[in-house]
Amino acid sequence: MITKQTLRTAVTGITGIVLAVGIGAAPAGGQEVSDKIPRQEILQNTANSFVLVQYHLKKSDRPQLESEYYYFDEDEVRRHILSKQTLDYMGVIVSDKGEVYAPEPRLRPDVIDKVTIKGPDGKELPAQKDRLLTGARGVIVRIAEPLPDSWQALKFAEAEKIDGQTKLYTISPYLNDPEVRWRISPALPELIWKDKDETPVSYALGYVNHVGVICSDQGQPVGLSTDARIDLSGDGPAWKGGEVLADAGITAQQQEQLEKKIDSDFAQCVYEIKITFRQPPREEEEYDISGLGGIFGSLLGGEAAETEEITVFGLGFAENKLLIPTAMPQMMVAGIDNIKIVTAEETLTGTFEGVLRRCEATVIEITAGKLPQVVSLSDADKLVRTKPFWTVFVRELAGKDLSIDYNRWIEKTQGYADQWYRRPERPLRRGSWLLDGQGRLAGLFTRARHELDRLKPYLMGEEMDLFRSDWRYQIQQALRGISYSYVSEVEDQTIFEADELAEILNDLPANLDPFIRHLSEQEQKERVWLGVEYTRITKEMAEQMQLRKQTEDGRVGLMINRVYADSPAARLGITEGDVLLKLLVPATDWPIELKASRSDEYSGPDWEDIDIPQQIQAMGGRAPRKRPWPSRNNSFTRMLKVIGQETPVTLTYLHNGEQIEKEFVIEKSPPDALSAEKFKDDKLGLTVKDLTYEVRAALFFPSEAAAIVISKVEQGTPAALGRINTFELICAVDGADVGSVKQFEEMIEKAQEQNKESVRLTVEWLGKTRLADLKIQN
DSSP, X not given: OOOHHHHHHHTTTTTOEEOOOOOOOXXXXXXXXXXXXXXXXXXXXXXXXXXXXXXXXXXXXXXXXXXXXXXXXHHXXXXXXXXXXXXXXXXXXXXXXXXEEEOOOOSOGGGEEEXXXXXXXXXXXXXXXXXXXXXXXXXXXXXXXXXXXXXXXXXXXXXXXXXXXXXXXXXXXXXXXXXXXXXEEEEEEEOOTTOSOOOOSEEEOOOOSSOEEEEOTTSOEEEEESSSEEEOSSSSOOXXXXXXXXXXXXXXXXXXXXXXXXXXXXXXXXXXXXXXXXXXXXXXXXXXXXXXXXXXXXXXXXXXXXXXXXXXXXXXXXXXXXXXXXXXXXXXXXXXXXXXXXXXXXXXXEEEEEEBSSBSOEEEEESSSOOSOOOOSSSSOOOOSSOOEEXXXXXXXXXXXXXXXXEOEEEEEEOGGGOEEEEESSOOOTTEXXXXXXXXXXXXXXXXXXXXXXXXXXXXXXXXXXXXXXXXXXXXXXXXXOOOSSSTTGGGXXXXXXXXXXXXXXXXXXXXXXXXXXXXXXXXXXXXXXXXEEEEOOHHHHHHTTOTTTTTTTTSOEEEEEEOTTSHHHHHTOOTTOEEEEEEOTXXXXXXXXXXXXXXXXXXXXXXXXXXXXXXXXXXXXXXXXXXXXXXXXXXXXXXHHHOTTOEEEEEEEETTEXXXXXXXXXXXXXXXXXXXXXXXXXXXXXXXXXXXXXXXXTTOOTTSOOEEEEEEOTTSHHHHTTOOTTXXXXXXXXXXXXXXXXXXXXXXXXXXXXXXXXXXXXEETTEEEEEEEEOOO
16 A cells, blocks of 8 residues: 555655645535545555656747737747746656656647656656547657656546446646645536436536546546546547547647648638728828928928738638638728739739628638639538647738647637637637648638627727727737637637538628728718717716716716707707717617717817927928817717718707707718818919818808818928918909819919919908918919
């Protein structure tokens, strides 16, 4: 019989041992656990079989663009190397052939230098990965030399038929440096809720650290597991000793050959896609208030690039179609300028076709030519429980780079609409392609999409400020793909098998998101409206107006300070001083609380007090004025656009202290300062726009009076030398009224045809008029 003293001597090489045997908690329902746990028998039959599997690490030559923090990442690898430490897992010897059963290491293969096994006597022997188990969790590592005498392979007894009275126990080591502790826990039977059959469907093993050996009530090993639960249903991971030993698995050589095949054959169906975007329209650029503009701006940093380009990778699933495994956001899609698909032979032109309704993926269509290689969506094996599959995440790294790994699914997690979704066992990047054991496309791991996803930030009360709605931010979020199965929104991430994808892709018109579409340059500038301006309500304002309860101390509510004529707000009877509280969208569970964003109060930089250097003044430079009207690009307008034009909604607001609910349909707004018609003359250095409703209101300009507004003046040009300023109104040219930019353009052209040296403009600013001469000849 093995005593505590002999056990201490036997495993000193691991770190020493303290015999700490945990009995575990009593089963539910008050069932008592027998104290007659066969401790000594369990220890005698297992203690000398536990070993340490030590992974010696090396710095990978493969660059890591992102910190793959759900693995043992590059920084941790370097720290272990510099500290001369190995990464250790407990394992157990399962055969006299030197086979060691161990958990799957969360390490990329390229950081493993070698593997050694440290046994109960402290001796280290070289080892190598033998095979990845397919019916059971875990791997088999094979010791390269004969087992020393003090190393004991488990001798498995045949597991008897298991029923509700079967007693099982688990022994598992607990690494608590510098000691190793054993915990022996009774396994507790688990029954199906409301099932009259008392036969257990699984056993909870209690404490399992890395690996646990399951023993009978005689103390004989009958199985093992790397998880704290064993499944008795027959389709779960194998755990009985004989089944694990009989698992031929996938050898390291087979795995290497398969990954080479994937890197060659599957990679040929993945294409580099270069997408170029127009710069999104911004009032700050249209009206030269994003910086000092002209000469001053160029001296202090220059102008932004006209276009932006990103590189993504799409999988060819038809001769003229590709699937990008991420959902491109509307702001990104709206401004697509061109799409190029790079093949080995040529570069093809593509167009955006749509984003799938049900999963995060984007379809690109080729307008001319065809792809040389595409995948089949109907050849692969189904992704069955426990059986490994291979994952491919494609990224840009000196061209096309494939990150290949294996995974499997065993458990499910409850998610959206209480459905149960398959959960990958190992961490997995969102946007990974899934392949079967033959390298054929079996599916895609991505986030499921739902009808009201676009409204979720508003329903959750998140601050949707200008930064989060900026297209560059959305691009970064869409293309990161650094998500994995253990996150707060795990319920939205799932496996879409190839046949599910085929069903979706075979009927694209019915399966594309109608809210995500490409827009023309003019359509990008167009907005929807309610027709109000507002300000944030503070706690002090709410208290003064006796609206603390309705506005939750100023946390909710938009105080109306202007209502535009002929707007939906005017038709609803909303007046200045009213407070907008909530907006109910059809099919949502609760209304959106209306709050002002911090960005709403920003109307561009104020340069009035700036000291302009003499050098700039000598060149005709001067600071631009502050924009005198509020931007229509406020958070409320952006929210209405996300909800969608022609959507009926219910607005709750306070009018004279009374809470009112009224319905209206979100409609397209009249042209505003961004979308108004404009005329630009580079030689004159002048850009003008038609006068719009919010500009008239801010400048107190009568609705019936004719004028156009100056939107930009280039420094050092005839317009600048004529002392013409941004935001001033041009009411007349040589005494003739001007009411549109088209009319202004015709007047300038006619004056040039008449060889006039200049024209005299009647300019107005806040009710005061003056004359300005604009030279129009070279």
